[in-house]
Amino acid sequence: MPDVDWQQRFRKLAQDATHPLLKAYYEAGCVSPDTPVSEVPLVALDFETTGLDPEQHSIVSVGLVPFNLTGIQLGRARHWVVRPKLPLHQTSITIHGITHSDIDNAPDLSEILEEVFGMLNGRIAVVHYRDIERGFLDVALKWRLGEGIRFPVLDTMAIEAHLHPDRRPNFWQQWMGKKPLSIRLADSRKRYGLPHYAAHNALMDAAATAELLQAQIRHHFSPDTPIGDLWL
Amino acid sequence: MQAELIDIRNHMAQYPPFDEMPDDLLERVVESIEVEYFRAGTQILELGDQNTWLYYVRSGAVELFRRSGELYNRVSEGEIFGQFGLLMNRKVRFPAKALEDTLIYRVSGEVFKYLFENDDNFADFVEIEDRSRLRSALSRREKSNDLMTSRVTRLISRATVAAPSTVRLQEAARIMTDHGVSALLLMDEEGDKPLLHGIVTDRDLRTRAVTEALPSETPICDIMSEDLITIKSTAFIFEAMLTMLHNNVHHLPVMEKDEVRGVIALSDIVKYESQSSLYLVSNIYHQQDVKGLKKISRDVRDSFVRMVNEDANSHMIGSAMAGIGRSFTQRLLELGEEKLGPPPIPYCFMALGSMARDEQLVVTDQDNAMILDDSFVPEEHDAYFLALAKFVSDGLAECGYKYCTGDIMATNPKWRQPLKVWKDYFIDWIDNPKAEALLNSNIFFDLDGIHGKTRFAEQLKALVAERASNSQRFLTLLARNALNRTPPLGFFRTFVLEEDGQHRKTFNLKRRGTAPLSDLIRIHALACGSRAQNSFDRLSAIAKTKLIMDEDLNNLRDALEFISIVRIRHQALAIEEGREPDNNVRPQDLSPFERSHLKDAFQIVSNSQKFLRFRYNAGGGRNA
Numbered sequence: 001m002p003d004v005d006w007q008q009r010f011r012k013l014a015q016d017a018t019h020p021l022l023k024a025y026y027e028a029g030c031v032s033p034d035t036p037v038s039e040v041p042l043v044a045l046d047f048e049t050t051g052l053d054p055e056q057h058s059i060v061s062v063g064l065v066p067f068n069l070t071g072i073q074l075g076r077a078r079h080w081v082v083r084p085k086l087p088l089h090q091t092s093i094t095i096h097g098i099t100h101s102d103i104d105n106a107p108d109l110s111e112i113l114e115e116v117f118g119m120l121n122g123r124i125a126v127v128h129y130r131d132i133e134r135g136f137l138d139v140a141l142k143w144r145l146g147e148g149i150r151f152p153v154l155d156t157m158a159i160e161a162h163l164h165p166d167r168r169p170n171f172w173q174q175w176m177g178k179k180p181l182s183i184r185l186a187d188s189r190k191r192y193g194l195p196h197y198a199a200h201n202a203l204m205d206a207a208a209t210a211e212l213l214q215a216q217i218r219h220h221f222s223p224d225t226p227i228g229d230l231w232l
Numbered sequence: 233m234q235a236e237l238i239d240i241r242n243h244m245a246q247y248p249p250f251d252e253m254p255d256d257l258l259e260r261v262v263e264s265i266e267v268e269y270f271r272a273g274t275q276i277l278e279l280g281d282q283n284t285w286l287y288y289v290r291s292g293a294v295e296l297f298r299r300s301g302e303l304y305n306r307v308s309e310g311e312i313f314g315q316f317g318l319l320m321n322r323k324v325r326f327p328a329k330a331l332e333d334t335l336i337y338r339v340s341g342e343v344f345k346y347l348f349e350n351d352d353n354f355a356d357f358v359e360i361e362d363r364s365r366l367r368s369a370l371s372r373r374e375k376s377n378d379l380m381t382s383r384v385t386r387l388i389s390r391a392t393v394a395a396p397s398t399v400r401l402q403e404a405a406r407i408m409t410d411h412g413v414s415a416l417l418l419m420d421e422e423g424d425k426p427l428l429h430g431i432v433t434d435r436d437l438r439t440r441a442v443t444e445a446l447p448s449e450t451p452i453c454d455i456m457s458e459d460l461i462t463i464k465s466t467a468f469i470f471e472a473m474l475t476m477l478h479n480n481v482h483h484l485p486v487m488e489k490d491e492v493r494g495v496i497a498l499s500d501i502v503k504y505e506s507q508s509s510l511y512l513v514s515n516i517y518h519q520q521d522v523k524g525l526k527k528i529s530r531d532v533r534d535s536f537v538r539m540v541n542e543d544a545n546s547h548m549i550g551s552a553m554a555g556i557g558r559s560f561t562q563r564l565l566e567l568g569e570e571k572l573g574p575p576p577i578p579y580c581f582m583a584l585g586s587m588a589r590d591e592q593l594v595v596t597d598q599d600n601a602m603i604l605d606d607s608f609v610p611e612e613h614d615a616y617f618l619a620l621a622k623f624v625s626d627g628l629a630e631c632g633y634k635y636c637t638g639d640i641m642a643t644n645p646k647w648r649q650p651l652k653v654w655k656d657y658f659i660d661w662i663d664n665p666k667a668e669a670l671l672n673s674n675i676f677f678d679l680d681g682i683h684g685k686t687r688f689a690e691q692l693k694a695l696v697a698e699r700a701s702n703s704q705r706f707l708t709l710l711a712r713n714a715l716n717r718t719p720p721l722g723f724f725r726t727f728v729l730e731e732d733g734q735h736r737k738t739f740n741l742k743r744r745g746t747a748p749l750s751d752l753i754r755i756h757a758l759a760c761g762s763r764a765q766n767s768f769d770r771l772s773a774i775a776k777t778k779l780i781m782d783e784d785l786n787n788l789r790d791a792l793e794f795i796s797i798v799r800i801r802h803q804a805l806a807i808e809e810g811r812e813p814d815n816n817v818r819p820q821d822l823s824p825f826e827r828s829h830l831k832d833a834f835q836i837v838s839n840s841q842k843f844l845r846f847r848y849n850a851g852g853g854r855n856a
Contacts, residue, residue, distance in 0.1 A: 063236065071266030071338065079236040193333035194269070195243075195291040203236035207267070211335060214269035 006030045006152040006231065019145040021117050028121035030152065033228025037217060038069045040227050042154070043123040044210035045133050046202045050084050054135035058084030059109060063202030064119045065210055067126075069223055072210045078119065079203035081106045085143070110144045120151075128185045128209045130155040130232060152231040156212045159230070160188045163220060188212055192219060233259040240265070240337070243290065246783075247310035249357035257351060264340035270330040277328040283317030285338040286358075292334025296326040306331065315358040318344050384472045384486050385465050387501065388494030394419045397429045397456065401441055402448035404432060415483040415495055418456050428492055430456035433483055462487045463496075470548050473501055477513060477555025478590065480562060480682075516559040521567065522627045525560060529631035532556055533807050536594050540804035546796035547768050550591040557587050557633065558682050561600070564627040565683045568620045575620070576613050577605040580681045580688035584640060588680035589750065590766045591796075594803055595813050598625065598633040599640045599675055601647035603688040608650040617648055640675060651688050655695060662699045665706040671713050677754060678765050693763045700758040704848075707759055711850035714751035715841055719834035720744045727819050727831075738816040741802065745795040749837055752844050753788065756780060759848075767792055780843075788840060791833040798826055 007030045014026035031040050044065045051057030065077040083106045127133040130153045138148040160183035161167070167181035182188070185208055186196065192215035197204050217225065233241065241262050244250040250258055267290075270276055276294060277283065287294075293308040304326050307313050316325045318341055347354045393411045395404060397418040408416050415433045419426040432452055440446070440455040461479045463472050465488040472484055482498040502511045512528065512535050519525045535556070539549050565581055584599040586592045602617060621642035629635055642648050649657075661673050677696060681689025700706060720728040720739040729737050753767045753774075762773035768789065775785050802821070803813035819827060845851060 067267075070268050072268070074233075074237060074240065074265040074267065075263040077234050077237065079234050192269070193292060194335060197239045199236070199239045201236045203234055204239055207237070207240075211267060211269055214267075215271075215333070218269055218271040218274070 004152070004231075005033055005228075007032050009150070013150060017147065019147060021113055022141070022145065022147060022149060025117055025121055025149070025151075031124070031227060033231075034226045035228075036224045037221070037227050037230060038223035040068065041123045042067050042126050042210070042213070043119055044072070044206040044213075045120075045125045045127050046206035046209060047133055047136050048202045048205075049132060049136055052132070054139040057136075059136050059140055060084050060103070061202040062109075062112070062116065063204070063206035064116065065203070065206045066119060066123060067210045067214075069214060069217060072207060072214075074207070076119075077203055077207065078115065079201065080112050080115075082109045082112065083107065108144075109140055113141075113144070124152055124154060124227065124231060126154045126156065126209055126213050128155070128188075128205070128212070129157045154213060154227075154230050155232055156188065156209055156216060157183050157185075158232060159213075159216050159220075163216075185209065185212065189215075192216070233262045237262055243310070244288065244337075249351075249354045252353050253347075253351060257347060261339055261343055261347070264343040266338045266340075268336050268338065270334045270336060272330050272333050274330050275327070276330055276334075276336065277314065277317075277324045277326075279324055279327045281324045283314055283322050283324045284341040285314060286312055286318060286341070286344045287314040287328070288312050288337040288339060290335040290337050292330060292332040294328050294334055294336075295331045296328050298326065312358075315344075319348075319359065382469050383465070384463055384467050384469055384484075384496055385493060387469065387472075387496045388486060389500070390494070392417060392492050392494050394426070394492075395452070396420055397451075397453045399452050400448065401437075401446060401450045401452060401455070404452045405437060408434065408437075413495075414497055414499070416452075417485060417492060417495060418452060419492070425491070428460065428462075428485060429453070430458045431460055431483060431485065431495075432456045435482065460485060464488075465493050469501060470544075472496060474548065474551045474555070474590075476501075477551060477558070480558065482514070512556055513559045516556070516563050519563060522564070522630055525563060525627065526630045529560065532632065533594055537804045537807050540800055546793050546800060547590075547766075549800055550586075550589075550593065550796070551766075553594065553596075554583075554587045554590045554592040557592050557596070558583065560628060560631050560633070561624060562683050564624045565620070567627075568623040571623065572616060572619055575684070576616055577607050578685045579604045579617065580685045581624070581642065581683040582689050583680050583682045585675045585678050587682075588678040588765050591746075591750065593800060594807070595815070596633060597636045598628045599636050600624075600642050601640070601676075601679075602642040602649075603654050603681075603685075603692070604648065604650045605685070605688075606650045606652050614645075614648070618643065618645075621648060638672065638675075651691065654688075654692055658692060658695055659699065662696070662703050662706045665703070665709045667709045667713060670706075670709050674710070674713065674751070677758065678750075680765055693765075696758070697761045697763045701761040707755060707848045708850050710755050710758070711752075711844050711848035714748060714755060715845055715850060717743055717748045717751070718841065719748065719837040721831065721834040721838055727827075729819070730816075735816040738818050740815050741795060741799040741817055742815040745834065745837065746792065746799060748841065749788070749792050749795065752837075752840055753792070755844065755848065784840070784843070787836045791836040791840075794829055794833045795837075798822070798830060 010026045010030040014023060017023040017026055044067060046063045047059045048061040049057050049059050059082055061079065061081045063077070063079045066073050081102050083103055125133065134151070134153060142148045164181050164183065167183065169180060185205065189208060189212055192212065194208075194211055194215060197208055217223065221230070241258060244261065245258060250261065253261070270292075276287070279299065289307055289309055289311050291309055293306060294313060295306050296304045296313055298304045313326065313328055317323055322341070348358065393407065393413045394417040395407055397420055404416055408414070415431055417428060418430040418432065419428050430453065432455060436455055436457065441450070446455070461475060461481050462485045463475055465486050475484060476482060476498055483495055485495050486493045498514055502514065512531050515528050516525065519528065532553075536549065536553060539552060561581065561583070569575065580603040582601045582603060584601060586596060587599065602621060604613070604617060625635065625641050625643050635641065640647060658676070661670065661676070679689060679692060681687070722728045727739055729739055750767045753770050756774050756779060757764060757770035760774050760777045760779055762770055764770045764773045771785055771789050774780055775782065798817070799815060802817050806813040822830065
């Protein structure tokens with residue numbers, strides 16, 4: 001995994017940032033890379049979006065749950081539906097269960113940013129598939145605040161990919177009927193004996209991601225693993 | 233609470249004490265939760281630690297221990313722990329360890345206190361240790377039996393002794409003698425790891441090699457047993473015991489994934505638990521005549537009482553007693569074949585009813601039958617099989633297994649028939665069902681081959697599994713018959729007692745409890761096309777089909793276990809007091825605890841019968 005000193009980088013980013021929300025975010029700082037993961041305040045983050053491309057699609061809901069290795073704090077969990085810039089595509093309605101009337105009454109992302117940053121500041125974000133959360137947040141902030149965002153993440157999907165480098169069977173194995181190993185959230189959770197959650201909203205997925213990270217660390221790493229070994 | 237956490241709320245709302253909690257309180261509970269994942273084998277609570285949370289098991293399983301280190305309870309999905317520490321001094325009273333990978337929802341101590349003060353149902357639930365939950369009552373009973381809590385790996389005392397399957401008889405015998413083992417595994421290199429091909433035991437050497445005077449150069453693969461019965465390394469010792477009893481094998485290779493971890497022998501279990509019923513079983517095979525068998529049959533009841541006092545569960549006791557009954561039958565068949573000479577054509581001796589279900593107790597009839605090879609010619613062969621059936625049946629009667637009053641025994645020519653006739657019997661019962669005839673043939677739908685060509689019995693099981701599920705009329709009539717026996721529960725949950733006769737003022741735990749239960753479980757299992765015979769195994773088979781909701785299946789399992797164990801204890805007490813054990817219980821002989829749980833259990837039987845009537849459209853039952 002690339003070795004980035006996010007602590008250093010945050011100092012620089014704090015100087016360069018102009019918008020107060022971003023400045024405050026970087027100034028809240030980032031832990032040093034040799035901090036044991038058990039001592040790092042974390043926050044699971046999940047977006048539901050209208051598609052996969054941050055340049056073309058929009059965020060429709062945001063889920064956030066603060067946690068650490070020994071506790072996911074459901075009482076502080078938050079969920080927002082936000083109004084997408086671009087029209088809601090029919091297929092994403094069926095996926096998220098979010099309807100046009102939900103959207104019509106929803107705020108724009110800019111209206112909830114203060115609360116979102118209130119939960120992100122001083123915590124390392126945990127996501128399942130970083131391209132979505134990182135990409136979409138960066139583009140959304142560029143549109144609204146005039147500048148984007150850089151931040152470290154622990155990506156539970158990248159961890160699964162790292163643990164299962166040979167998950168795609170070769171030609172011969174495929175011929176023998178071997179199926180590729182899935183690193184999707186629900187399938188990864190199954191490998192750790194984590195329960196199946198029926199609901200798919202940004203908040204349940206964020207909580208599910210937090211549980212998955214706890215399980216991954218208990219099985220494959222240790223509470224003493226430096227955060228610098230895990231973040232991307 | 234964020235509405236999107238509905239999954240979490242809904243899960244808790246399924247389980248007591250949260251199931252009856254008002255919505256606003258339950259949401260408060262969810263808001264106070266912290267979630268934590270524990271890997272199997274890790275400590276969740278240490279003795280003496282601060283205990284400031286209530287623990288709810290979302291998935292996985294947790295073991296709680298007493299101060300002494302003894303297992304106190306096992307909790308799984310939807311159950312709570314930590315309440316005693318919270319109520320007492322906020323110190324951990326029962327240390328907890330994750331038995332499986334476990335996800336815990338921790339509810340804050342403040343919310344616990346609030347619930348305790350404001351929700352009577354919650355307070356009642358957490359306060360009373362012997363609270364009215366069948367499951368916890370049962371799980372506590374299972375604890376003190378060592379055989380049930382120790383893994384088979386504990387019995388592996390030596391490295392595996394193995395040889396290639398190409399070795400000769402003499403060489404195999406020498407290896408076994410040199411290593412002082414009673415079994416030799418035959419393993420061949422296949423690819424990069426050795427593959428288990430078979431096993432040869434000292435009993436095989438005696439019975440197959442020596443008695444048939446095989447030359448010492450005979451390849452061992454000629455006499456080894458293939459299609460090995462093995463056990464997983466994670467199994468408990470009692471499971472190994474049941475496997476041995478059921479299959480009449482005295483050695484079990486212990487497997488971890490595909491690899492052999494070792495071999496355990498019947499003698500290892502006997503050494504570990506010298507009082508175990510396996511000791512009796514090994515003794516049965518040492519008897520040389522009916523007189524000897526009769527003599528040791530007196531130990532059967534002692535063995536039964538001992539298991540009850542050791543808090544074995546009903547599955548374990550039922551299987552052990554059935555295993556002992558099987559062993560008597562098998563030994564009698566061996567002795568019979570020695571006396572009459574080898575059978576002229578292949579045959580299978582079949583157990584029926586409770587023995588086939590592995591649910592035998594001490595008061596029991598013999599129910600058995602013979603399936604003969606289709607080459608059967610009555611004039612030529614039947615004299616032999618009649619003599620053998622009579623030898624076994626008389627021998628069993630000597631050993632305390634009463635003759636079947638309904639004449640369902642291999643001595644009855646009707647139940648001593650070739651396989652094709654048996655197939656016709658079953659096809660007729662299933663395809664042209666008649667209520668009256670089915671009442672009498674019910675017992676044949678619990679069957680198990682116990683000697684000879686057991687494959688014949690398997691063919692009958694397969695036939696039943698395939699046909700029964702397709703014959704709606706057959707299932708309807710079976711259900712109607714099953715509804716004739718109702719649990720002894722009246723209005724306002726009073727016991728309904730017999731009004732007259734010898735058993736006045738009692739109720740019959742078999743006729744009114746376990747029998748209706750095993751009847752209805754059999755019908756669902758047949759509808760599912762299951763080949764399982766044991767009621768608990770049948771419940772597991774039903775669970776896979778979703779025919780019945782999991783919650784109802786768990787209730788059925790608990791009700792069967794509870795009624796059975798009360799019945800078992802009632803019989804053990806009679807034996808200890810020198811009375812003849814029976815199934816008739818007077819309510820005043822039960823503890824308040826047993827009375828209350830029996831009513832719960834009977835209520836479950838009654839509800840399940842309603843579902844049976846509805847499911848199989850069997851409205852014509854007596855209590856319709």
